[in-house]
Amino acid sequence: MDVRAFRKVLGITLFLELFYLTGHYAAGWPFPTPTVILHLFTVSGLGVALGILFAKVWPISPQTGIERVLRTALLVIPALGLGIGIQVLLQGPQATQAIYLIFAFAAWFGSSHIKRAHIES
Structure with missing residues (x-):
């Protein structure tokens, strides 16, 4: 991860700490x-890393439309x-934070890290 991605992870973690x-x-x-706090940082980092990995495979389009909707669904649903698996591993059967939602949102935020160049035709 580069500095921009690390700053994104720190920002998400700081927001979550203030929220809780x-x-x-x-x-x-x-x-x-x-x-x-360590769980929040770990889950945010893993989510952003998943989003960046997904963005390398399918960069975000500069135009809005159905492609962005499909891209978001194909990232967030898995x-x-x-995230549910990570939550069970980290917190067991009695969770105090919504780790699975944090992981999905962090992946979504991380997926905007790489943008596709706009091609004029």
């Missing part, structure tokens, strides 16, 4: 321990399944 801290004080959620 706010949830702790506003709604009584469990306080995010260092282990939880990412949700992989």
Whole structure:
């Protein structure tokens, strides 16, 4: 991963830490321990890496349309399944964070890392 991707991972992790801290004080959620923060960083990094790998195979189109919708569906649906597996591995049967959603959103954000060049015809 390059610096831009690492900054993306740090940004996602920082947002999630602030989200869970706010949830702790506003709604009584469990306080995010260092282990939880490490899980968030790991899942964000893996998700962005999956998105970048997917973008190398199928770069994002500069035009909006059905291609982007199909591309997003082909990335996010399997990412949700992989995220469920990662959640079970990291947190067991009683999860305190939605790791599978974090993984899918991080993969989606990472997939915009490489853009296809616009070709004028």
